[in-house]
Amino acid sequence: MSREAITGATLVLPNGLAEGQALLIENGRIVGWTPASSLSADWPTIDMGGGWLAPGFIDVQVNGGGDVLLNDAPTVEGIRKIAEAHRRFGTTGLLPTLISDHVPVIDRAIAAIEQSLADGISGVLGLHIEGPHLNPAKKGIHDDVRFAPIDGEVLARLTRPTKGVRLVTLAPELAPAGAIAQLRAADVLVAAGHSLADFEQTRAALADGLCGFTHLFNAMTQLGSREPGMVGAALIDRGSHFGLIVDGLHVHPATLRIAINARGMEGAMLVTDAMPPVGGVKNSFTLMGQPIQIVDGTCRGPDGTLAGSALSMAQAFRNAMDMLGCTICEASRMASGNPATFLRLDNERGSIAPGLSADLVHLDAQRRVTRTWIAGDRDDNGE
Numbered sequence: 001m002s003r004e005a006i007t008g009a010t011l012v013l014p015n016g017l018a019e020g021q022a023l024l025i026e027n028g029r030i031v032g033w034t035p036a037s038s039l040s041a042d043w044p045t046i047d048m049g050g051g052w053l054a055p056g057f058i059d060v061q062v063n064g065g066g067d068v069l070l071n072d073a074p075t076v077e078g079i080r081k082i083a084e085a086h087r088r089f090g091t092t093g094l095l096p097t098l099i100s101d102h103v104p105v106i107d108r109a110i111a112a113i114e115q116s117l118a119d120g121i122s123g124v125l126g127l128h129i130e131g132p133h134l135n136p137a138k139k140g141i142h143d144d145v146r147f148a149p150i151d152g153e154v155l156a157r158l159t160r161p162t163k164g165v166r167l168v169t170l171a172p173e174l175a176p177a178g179a180i181a182q183l184r185a186a187d188v189l190v191a192a193g194h195s196l197a198d199f200e201q202t203r204a205a206l207a208d209g210l211c212g213f214t215h216l217f218n219a220m221t222q223l224g225s226r227e228p229g230m231v232g233a234a235l236i237d238r239g240s241h242f243g244l245i246v247d248g249l250h251v252h253p254a255t256l257r258i259a260i261n262a263r264g265m266e267g268a269m270l271v272t273d274a275m276p277p278v279g280g281v282k283n284s285f286t287l288m289g290q291p292i293q294i295v296d297g298t299c300r301g302p303d304g305t306l307a308g309s310a311l312s313m314a315q316a317f318r319n320a321m322d323m324l325g326c327t328i329c330e331a332s333r334m335a336s337g338n339p340a341t342f343l344r345l346d347n348e349r350g351s352i353a354p355g356l357s358a359d360l361v362h363l364d365a366q367r368r369v370t371r372t373w374i375a376g377d378r379d380d381n382g383e
Contacts, residue, residue, distance in 0.1 A: 002027055003024075003044060004024075004043075004045075004046060004376065004378075005022045005023065005024050005039055006022065006045075006046055006048060006053060006360075007023075007036045007039070007046070007048065008049050008050060009050065009052055010052050010053070011023060011033060011052075011053050011352055012053065012054035012055070012328055012352065013351070013352055013353075014351045014352075015329070016329060017052075017329065018033065020035055020036055020037070021033040021034065021035060021036060022034055022036040022045070023352065023360075024043065025358040026376075027376070028357060028358055028375035028376035029355060029358055029375075030352060030353065030354055030356050030358050032354045048370075048371075051363050051367075051370070052362070052363045052367070053352070053361075053362050053363075054336065054352070054362075054363060055332060055337065055351050055352050055359060055360060056092025056093060056336065056349070056359035056360055056374065057092060057270075057313040057314070057317065057335045057336055058091070058093040058094065058336055058339035058349070058350060059093070059094045059270075059271055059272050059274070059339070060094075060095045060243065060269065060339055060343065061095065061215070061272065061273050061274075062082060062086060062094045062095065062096055062097050062274050063099055063274060063275050063276075064275050064285075064308075065083075065085035065275075065279045066081045066082060066085030066279045066280050067277070067280030067281060067282050067285070068081045068082050068276055068280075069275065069285060069287065070082065070096045070097060070099075070109060071099055071109075071287075074098070074108040074112050075108070075112050076115050076116050076119060078112070079096050079112055079113065079116045080116070080121050082094075083096075083122060083123040083124055084122075085278060085279025086123070086272075086274070086278065086312070087372055088279055088369065088381050088382060088383060089279065089314040089315070090313055090314045090363075090369040090372060090382075091312075091313045092122075092123055092349075092360070092361065093123055093339075093340075093345075093349060093374075094123055094125060095127060095128040095167055095343075096128070097127075097128040097129075097130050098127065099130055099131060099142060100131030100132035100134060100147060101131075101132065103157075106129065106132075106157065109127060109129070110127060110157070110160065113162075113164065114162065117162075118163060123374055125164050125343065125345065126162065126165030126167065127164070127167070128169070129166070129168050129169070130193065130194075130214065131147065131169065132146045133148065133154070133170040133171065133174065134147055134169075134171045134193070134194035135171040135194055135195050137196050138171070138194045138195055138219040139194060139219075140194060140219045140306065141287065141290070141301055141305050141307040142288075143288040143289075149174065149176075150170070150175050151176075155179060155183070158188055159182070159183060159186035165189065165343050165344070165345070166187075166188045166189065167188070167191060167212070168188055168190055168191070169191045169193040169214040170190065170191075170192065170193075171193070171194055171197065172192050172197045172202060172205035172210060173195060173196060173197040173201045174195075175205075178208075180208040180210055184208070184209030184211075189211055189343070190205075190209060190210050191211070191212035191213055192205060192210055192213050192220070193213065193214030193215065193220060194219045194220070195220050195230060196221060197220075197221060197230050198227060198229060199227060199233050202229075202230045202233035203233050206233065206237055206239075210240065211240050211241065211342070212240055212241050212242065213234045213240065214243055215243050215244075215250065215271065215273055216231065216242040216243060217250075217251045217259075218251065218306070223235070231259075234267075235259060235263045236263075238263075238267075241267055241341070242267055242268060242269065243269050244269065245272070245273050245309055245316075246311075246319040246320050246323060246324065247297065247311045247315075247319065248323055249296065249297065249298045249309075250306060250309065253323040256323075257324050260324065265333060265334070266333075266338060267338070268338060269334055270313065270316045270331075270335045272309055272312060272316060273308045273309045274309055274310070274311060275307065275308040275309065277299070277310050278309075290302060292307045298310055298311075313335060314367075314369045314383060316335065317331050317332075318367050320334055320335070321367070336349075336350045337351050357374075357376075358373050358375060359373060359374050360372065360373040361373075368382065368383045370382040
């Protein structure tokens with residue numbers, strides 16, 4: 001039996017902060033907490049010396065990291081490197097994300113994720129397939145030569161049984177009737193993105209089982225006075241979640257704050273849309289033959305098009321507090337609790353609560369990551 005008590009850090013709980021407590025971990029799970037002053041001497045203890053202990057971050061959109069792009073390395077080793085790169089920034093659970101690509105690459109990514117899950121690669125929760133079933137008019141940095149319609153073969157591929165979570169981003173206006181409902185019936189999570197769907201089309205997709213919105217505001221129809229668009233549909237729906245890229249570049253912070261105020265904190269998830277430079281040493285890479293450079297803190301193609309981001313979850317967490325005025329508990333909810341709920345994993349991870357997996361991140365006084373735990377396994381590498 002493995003045991004550890006973590007002291008010296010303020011616990012970030014779902015409904016507030018707890019000071020002076022010892023968090024108790026046994027066999028990879030949270031037992032509970034007790035005043036540190038009354039901790040039994042038979043508990044092996046690590047004193048964090050201040051800061052905060054929060055649930056580990058969960059990122060549902062990670063294209064790459066550690067100088068690896070999933071599309072270029074749809075292998076177990078590529079996935080392992082991406083997960084390891086993001087763990088340094090507090091991400092203890094992630095969905096490696098495949099950008100629109102040809103069928104052989106999609107098949108390799110699905111197979112590699114299944115093997116990674118079978119091998120127990122730390123932090124890997126499943127796969128996010130973003131495209132290629134998107135609208136060319138909202139392609140962003142995606143290569144529309146790789147775009148394809150949804151047919152029976154596509155649905156058979158996307159609904160293959162999985163050991164983890166599978167999330168698919170598509171343009172709902174281009175999906176054939178019944179496709180979203182069929183995906184949801186197979187426990188595939190469906191998000192809308194890179195889309196020209198209007199308000200009514202989006203509402204119809206929500207009724208069919210659409211449950212998320214990929215990088216809200218970016219590459220979708222906007223909120224207007226007479227046409228609420230996809231953004232409007234996202235903000236009035238109370239059962240779905242939306243990803244926010246809080247880097248101050250993809251969307252103005254005031255716009256993000258308005259979205260949170262309109263929808264409520266429970267709908268918002270911090271995502272990175274991270275590219276290979278996160279946790280790597282290079283400031284450029286190639287995406288579908290296009291050279292991508294880090295410009296003003298984000299990734300851009302030759303024509304200036306945004307190409308994912310150079311954002312880490314640790315920085316997104318700090319930005320949520322500094323740019324959006326969130327409390328540390330609210331930032332934690334967006335970085336951990338809400339993504340866990342979206343992925344239907346909140347009974348396993350996403351908060352500090354008895355019985356849940358001990359997936360944790362320690363933040364020092366400057367809110368920088370110093371250590372992480374995944375199922376109680378501690379890693380002392382941080383930012």
